[in-house]
Amino acid sequence: xxxxxxxxxxxxxxxxxxxxxxxxxxxxxxxxxxxxxxxxxxxxxxxxxxxxxxxxxxxxxxxxxxxxxxxxxxxxxxxxxxxxxxxxxxxxxxxxxxxxxxxxxxxxxxxxxxxxxxxxxxxxxxxxxxxxxxxxxxxxxxxxxxxxxxxxxxxxxxxxxxxxxxxxxxxxxxxxxxxxxxxxxxxxxxxxxxxxxxxxxxxxxxxxxxxxxxxxxxxxxxxxxxxxxxxxxxxxxxxxxxxxxxxxxxxxxxxxxxxxxxxxxxxxxxxxxxxxxxxxxxxxxxxxxxxxxxxxxxxxxxxxxxxxxxxxxxxxxxxxxxxxxxxxxxxxxxxxxxxxxxxxxxxxxxxxxxxxxxxxxxxxxxxxxxxxxxxxxxxxxxxxxxxxxxxxxxxxxxxxxxxxxxxxxxxxxxxxxxxxxxxxxxxxxxxxxxxxxxxxxxxxxxxxxxxxxxxxxxxxxxxxxxxxxxxxxxxxxxxxxxxxxxxxxxxxxxxxxxxxxxxxxxxxxxxxxxxxxxxxxxxxxxxxxxxxxxxxxxxxxxxxxxx
Amino acid sequence: xxxxxxxxxxxxxxxxxxxxxxxxxxxxxxxxxxxxxxxxxxxxxxxxxxxxxxxxxxxxxxxxxxxxxxxxxxxxxxxxxxxxxxxxxxxxxxxxxxxxxxxxxxxxxxxxxxxxxxxxxxxxxxxxxxxxxxxxxxxxxxxxxxxxxxxxxxxxxxxxxxxxxxxxxxxxxxxxxxxxxxxxxxxxxxxxxxxxxxxxxxxxxxxxxxxxxxxxxxxxxxxxxxxxxxxxxxxxxxxxxxxxxxxxxxxxxxxxxxxxxxxxxxxxxxxxxxxxxxxxxxxxxxxxxxxxxxxxxxxxxxxxxxxxxxxxxxxxxxxxxxxxxxxxxxxxxxxxxxxxxxxxxxxxxxxxxxxxxxxxxxxxxxxxxxxxxxxxxxxxxxxxx
Numbered sequence: 001x002x003x004x005x006x007x008x009x010x011x012x013x014x015x016x017x018x019x020x021x022x023x024x025x026x027x028x029x030x031x032x033x034x035x036x037x038x039x040x041x042x043x044x045x046x047x048x049x050x051x052x053x054x055x056x057x058x059x060x061x062x063x064x065x066x067x068x069x070x071x072x073x074x075x076x077x078x079x080x081x082x083x084x085x086x087x088x089x090x091x092x093x094x095x096x097x098x099x100x101x102x103x104x105x106x107x108x109x110x111x112x113x114x115x116x117x118x119x120x121x122x123x124x125x126x127x128x129x130x131x132x133x134x135x136x137x138x139x140x141x142x143x144x145x146x147x148x149x150x151x152x153x154x155x156x157x158x159x160x161x162x163x164x165x166x167x168x169x170x171x172x173x174x175x176x177x178x179x180x181x182x183x184x185x186x187x188x189x190x191x192x193x194x195x196x197x198x199x200x201x202x203x204x205x206x207x208x209x210x211x212x213x214x215x216x217x218x219x220x221x222x223x224x225x226x227x228x229x230x231x232x233x234x235x236x237x238x239x240x241x242x243x244x245x246x247x248x249x250x251x252x253x254x255x256x257x258x259x260x261x262x263x264x265x266x267x268x269x270x271x272x273x274x275x276x277x278x279x280x281x282x283x284x285x286x287x288x289x290x291x292x293x294x295x296x297x298x299x300x301x302x303x304x305x306x307x308x309x310x311x312x313x314x315x316x317x318x319x320x321x322x323x324x325x326x327x328x329x330x331x332x333x334x335x336x337x338x339x340x341x342x343x344x345x346x347x348x349x350x351x352x353x354x355x356x357x358x359x360x361x362x363x364x365x366x367x368x369x370x371x372x373x374x375x376x377x378x379x380x381x382x383x384x385x386x387x388x389x390x391x392x393x394x395x396x397x398x399x400x401x402x403x404x405x406x407x408x409x410x411x412x413x414x415x416x417x418x419x420x421x422x423x424x425x426x427x428x429x430x431x432x433x434x435x436x437x438x439x440x441x442x443x444x445x446x447x448x449x450x451x452x453x454x455x456x457x458x459x460x461x462x463x464x465x466x467x468x469x470x471x472x473x474x475x476x477x478x479x480x481x482x483x484x485x486x487x488x489x490x491x492x493x494x495x496x497x498x499x500x501x502x503x504x505x506x507x508x509x510x511x512x513x514x515x516x517x518x519x520x521x522x523x524x525x526x527x528x529x530x531x532x533x534x535x536x537x538x539x540x541x542x543x544x545x546x547x
Numbered sequence: 548x549x550x551x552x553x554x555x556x557x558x559x560x561x562x563x564x565x566x567x568x569x570x571x572x573x574x575x576x577x578x579x580x581x582x583x584x585x586x587x588x589x590x591x592x593x594x595x596x597x598x599x600x601x602x603x604x605x606x607x608x609x610x611x612x613x614x615x616x617x618x619x620x621x622x623x624x625x626x627x628x629x630x631x632x633x634x635x636x637x638x639x640x641x642x643x644x645x646x647x648x649x650x651x652x653x654x655x656x657x658x659x660x661x662x663x664x665x666x667x668x669x670x671x672x673x674x675x676x677x678x679x680x681x682x683x684x685x686x687x688x689x690x691x692x693x694x695x696x697x698x699x700x701x702x703x704x705x706x707x708x709x710x711x712x713x714x715x716x717x718x719x720x721x722x723x724x725x726x727x728x729x730x731x732x733x734x735x736x737x738x739x740x741x742x743x744x745x746x747x748x749x750x751x752x753x754x755x756x757x758x759x760x761x762x763x764x765x766x767x768x769x770x771x772x773x774x775x776x777x778x779x780x781x782x783x784x785x786x787x788x789x790x791x792x793x794x795x796x797x798x799x800x801x802x803x804x805x806x807x808x809x810x811x812x813x814x815x816x817x818x819x820x821x822x823x824x825x826x827x828x829x830x831x832x833x834x835x836x837x838x839x840x841x842x843x844x845x846x847x848x849x850x851x852x853x854x855x856x857x858x859x860x861x862x863x864x865x866x867x868x869x870x871x872x873x874x875x876x877x878x879x880x881x882x883x884x885x886x887x888x889x890x891x892x893x894x895x896x897x898x899x900x901x902x903x904x905x906x907x908x909x910x911x912x913x914x915x916x917x918x919x920x921x922x923x924x925x926x927x928x929x930x931x932x
Contacts, residue, residue, distance in 0.1 A: 023693020042695040043735070080735060083742040086702040145700050146647040191691070192723070193584020200646050223692075223723040225796055291725050293808050295800025304798050 013180050014323065015095075015134040016314065019154065019208060020189025021142035021200075024219035029187075030135055031280035032288060032299070033311060038062075038096065039137070043080040060097040065136070067092040068153045068468065091150040092139040093157050095181075100131040131315075136183055142191075147200060151207055156464070158183060158211035162334050163461060167454040169335075182331065183212045184322045185248075185314065189219040190273065194232050197239040205245045211330060213248040213322050215313075216240070221275035221305065222290065222297055229275055229304075236273050247272075248325075250318075264317060274306035339453070569630050575824060576635040576681055580655055580708070581689025582643035585719035589779035590687075591636055593793055593804060594816060598781065599623050599636060616641045616654040620681070635681060643700060650869050652704040659683050659711045663839040682836060683712045684827045685748065685819060689719040690774065694728045696735045705745045712835055713748035713827050715818070716740070721776030721810050722795060722802045729776055736774050747773065748830070750823045762822075769818050775811040780804050 018026040027039045034056050068090055141150045161182045168178050186208045190201055201216075208214045216236065218224075224232060240247055250269040252262045279288045279299045290297040300308050314322075579587040588600050600621055619638040624631050639655055642648075662682045669675055686708050690701060697705075708714050716736065721729060740747060750766040783791040784801055793804040804812050819827070 021693075022698075023691060023695050080696065080738075085697055085739045086699050086706075086743060088699045143698050145703065146649045148646055151646070191584065192720075193582075194586075195584045198583070198644050200644075203646055220723045222797070222799075223720050226798065291727075292722070292800065292802075293726060294722075294802050295797065297797075297799045301798075 012130070012323075013132045013134070014319070015136060015181065015183050015185075017136040017138070017183045017186040017208075017212065018189070019138050019141065019186050019204065020217075020219060021191050022140060024189040024191050025276075025278045026137060026189055026219075028278040028280050029189075029219075029276065030137065032278045032307070033314075034098070034100075034135075037280060038098075055101050057099045057101075058096065059099050059132070060095075062094050062096040062137075065093045065095050066153060066157050068149055068472065088144040088146075089140040090144065091141060091153045093136060093154065094139070095134050095136045097132065097134045100133045134181070141204070142200065151204060154204075155207045155211070158208070159334075160461060162211060162331060163338075163457045165331065166335055166338060167457040170453040182326055184326045186212045186214050188214055188216050188247075190216055190236065192218060192220045192223045192232075194224070194228060196232075196235040197243070197245075202239070202243045202245055205240075205247060206243075209246040209248075211334070213325055213330075214246075215310075216245075216247050216273040217310070218273050218275040220277060222277040224275070226304065233273060233275065248322075268309070268313065271306055271309065274310045275304075276307045276310060277305050278307065572624075572631040572633060573824075573828070574633045574635070574680060575828065576637065576684045577819070578637040578639070578655075578659075578683045578686045578712070579689065580639045580642060580686055580704070581717075581719065582691060583640060585689040585691060586777075586779045587638060587687075587689055587719075589781060590689075590717075590719075590777060591638075592781050593779040593812070594819070595623075595625060595634065597625075599634075600638070616651050618654065618658050637681075637683065642704075648700050649872070651700075652707055653869070655704070656707045656711065659686075659708070660839070663711075663836055664843070666836065667840055667843065682831055684831045685713045685715055688714060688716045690716055690736065692718055692720050692724050692732070694724055694732050696732075697739045702739065702743055702745070705740075705747075706743060709746040711839070713830055714746065715748050715815070716774035717815065718774055718776040720778065722778045724776070733774060733776070740774075748827065749773070750818060751826055765817070765822065769814055769823075772811050772814050775815040775818075777812045777815055778802055778804050778810040779812075 018030060020026055022042070027041050030039050031037055036056050038058065039062070138150075138154060141147065141154075144150065165180060165182060168174060188201070188205050188208065190197065205214050205216065218229075218232065218236070221229060239245075250265040250272065252265045277290065277297060277299050279290045279297075281289065281291070283289045283291075283296065288299045290299065297305075299305050302308060577591075579591060581587055591600055592598050617640050619640060621636045621638065623634045623636070625634055626632075637658070642651055642655065645651065659682075662680075666680055666682055669679065688701070688705055688708065690697065705714060705716065718724075718729070718732065718736075724732060739745075750769050778795060780793045780795045780802075782793070782796075784794040784796050786792045786794065786801065786803055792806075795802040795804075802809050804810065807813055817823075
């Protein structure tokens with residue numbers, strides 16, 4: 001009850017993530033969902049023009065949360081440049097926060113005049129009038145030649161959201177204005193191949209489903225005829241079964257749920273995966289349509305598009321359900337896993353690196369340590385400590401001191417202090433007399449958890465961030481170097497050509513008895529000596545010009 | 548009799564030629580290339596108006612999910628008005644299906660090179676009347692209808708193909724793009740093709756002194772509508788005027804494959820078969836094969852350009868660079884593991900040594916203490932006596 005009241009005041013947070021190959025219509029879907037032109041299409045600056053939607057208010061404009069790419073340059077917003085197209089765009093994750101006021105209907109479906117009644121009946125679950133909605137979009141997935149990068153980035157992003165909540169939960173003093181940024185639903189857009197799932201789809205959905213509810217969606221369903229679509233849906237469901245992809249299934253509990261819910265869920269389960277076609281253009285009647293030379297597709301038509309049903313599921317019937325599973329099931333699992341690994345830390349510090357993991361599992365130092373503790377305790381402490389606490393941190397701090405320019409000193413300081421504090425706490429735990437009796441340590445362990453976890457998580461996050469930034473920095477530096485090199489070469493080429501031309505011109509006018517070929521032959525060695533000098537100045541000028 | 552009236556028969560050569568050609572028939576090798584699910588098989592069947600290739604979902608789906616690029620060759624003889632054309636269709640299933648598609652173009656590129664190479668070897672044989680010729684005359688590259696632009700994978704692959712064979716880019720499943728989207732998409736692709744130096748096949752414009760305006764116009768049209776947006780279908784529907792045409796039937800309308808307002812299928816077919824089949828075959832012979840031959844015979848090493856074949860592809864399984872990469876990764880993983888373990892053991896050893904030193908020290912201490920005590924005992928005993 002308390003929770004609901006709090007929610008009411010601040011609005012319910014709800015976040016939706018759109019994942020899928022580029023060109024499967026994520027942007028169009030987002031615009032269509034909000035009935036507002038918010039997101040510009042790829043290579044376009046302006047979002048499509050649509051009438052303002054009074055129920056949706058953008059609170060925070062789109063911002064980049066995280067990105068990664070091989071050349072260190074984010075490119076999701078880049079303008080179309082034909083000569084740059086062969087660069088891999090990497091992956092970018094952006095988020096847009098907005099406020100949606102829900103009145104009678106979850107979302108105004110102005111376009112579907114005929115079937116409003118069904119949607120109004122189904123949203124009894126929401127009593128608030130405001131949803132703090134954040135829409136997380138991913139760019140560049142599937143556009144790279146090697147897409148493993150995208151996977152790691154997206155999973156890391158999702159995990160980070162969980163970590164933040166976990167850190168907040170375990171903290172002694174909590175931040176009252178903490179924002180929960182966990183993603184409740186991820187829509188995975190399956191490209192309309194007609195051949196079942198690809199390796200990428202399976203892999204991505206599997207990874208996503210550890211952190212959020214995944215709804216597979218057939219994008220651009222207007223490329224299928226009715227029979228093909230039915231077949232494709234079946235193939236996808238078969239593949240999901242075959243590869244054990246844990247997507248969100250509309251399961252029913254006949255004991256608890258009432259008849260209506262059971263029926264509804266069963267119907268939805270039959271429909272899955274939803275096949276949607278999207279448009280952000282309206283016709284003169286205000287309906288969203290796709291214009292083809294052979295006809296006009298009304299994307300809200302239930303007879304071939306599940307778009308309206310999907311919207312209803314997202315904002316109506318399963319709104320609370322998605323939130324609950326994220327909180328009670330996915331997050332709880334994650335929390336249990338994380339905390340049990342954290343509480344092992346008094347033996348084994350940051351359980352992240354592979355070596356450390358093996359340490360705890362293999363018959364190794366820990367055994368050895370226990371062997372020694374039977375002899376004498378003090379020496380075991382000094383034996384076990386040095387290699388572990390030093391190795392993960394020292395190279396990092398060195399790197400940071402050496403090659404970090406973009407990062408603000410404030411962040412560095414913060415991380416430094418956190419790291420120090422963190423180590424201190426860990427040392428305290430380690431040095432505190434460990435009672436060997438199995439019954440008593442629980443209490444102190446609990447306290448330790450609440451003391452350490454937020455810091456350790458934060459610490460981990462900062463280290464990861466630093467590493468990533470470093471990497472990006474190095475990559476972009478390399479990329480720049482390469483481009484400078486190219487430019488330099490081109491400039492030198494041009495200079496050479498110009499010189500040759502001038503020489504020829506001079507020779508032609510001054511001394512016509514000299515044959516052309518000999519002049520070129522003579523000119524060549526002079527140029528090669530000059531060239532080196534010039535290229536250096538060229539480089540300098542280019543660099544200064546860039547800066 | 549004046550000499551003007553005598554017909555020696557020289558002018559009959561074209562007819563003789565015609566006879567030879569129509570008896571021998573022709574060979575046409577077409578390669579289709581592109582990610583799976585873009586309608587390559589359907590397109591082939593639509594193009595030749597028969598079910599050349601069965602889309603077999605069962606076979607396709609029983610394969611493991613991680614796939615390597617394969618080469619499928621399909622041979623068929625097409626007869627039309629007593630003229631038979633031997634058609635080889637080469638499919639490349641598995642291309643672009645994986646998470647990491649690095650070097651997945653290599654199989655395709657190697658295949659094209661290999662055909663040139665084998666043809667060249669056969670030419671060098673003493674008996675060379677029967678030649679096994681599978682040189683690729685045209686490559687259709689299918690582009691996913693994203694409406695954005697070309698992907699790096701597309702660009703890389705097209706670049707490599709375009710130096711070896713006649714490349715014709717095709718926008719697959721174009722019935723998911725509205726007219727406006729299609730126009731923009733085509734424009735972007737054309738720009739990229741131009742900026743990235745991808746040489747696509749264009750019908751020759753002006754070869755004779757008296758160009759036929761109709762032919763010229765046709766060729767111009769073809770060039771203008773590159774890359775062709777196609778729709779494929781194996782089923783026929785009534786087009787409203789009582790004739791059955793290959794089409795796709797949607798709830799919102801019927802997309803006719805052979806309707807120029809709906810897609811460029813007819814133009815592409817004209818380019819591939821009706822008007823420019825000979826151009827495709829000849830340019831393969833004269834341009835791409837000659838280029839390859841020249842490079843091979845001139846000896847390699849002179850060029851450091853990646854885009855041209857430097858040496859004959861070795862026919863080895865380990866040639867596939869994807870395997871190589873995997874192997875390297877595995878090797879690295881293995882050495883890392885070994886190193887880590889070694890490190891651990893060294894640490895352990897160190898600890899044991901330290902411990903022993905400490906124990907030895909303790910022992911010495913104890914021994915000295917014992918000695919001292921003994922000393923004391925002895926002195927006490929002495930005192931007592």
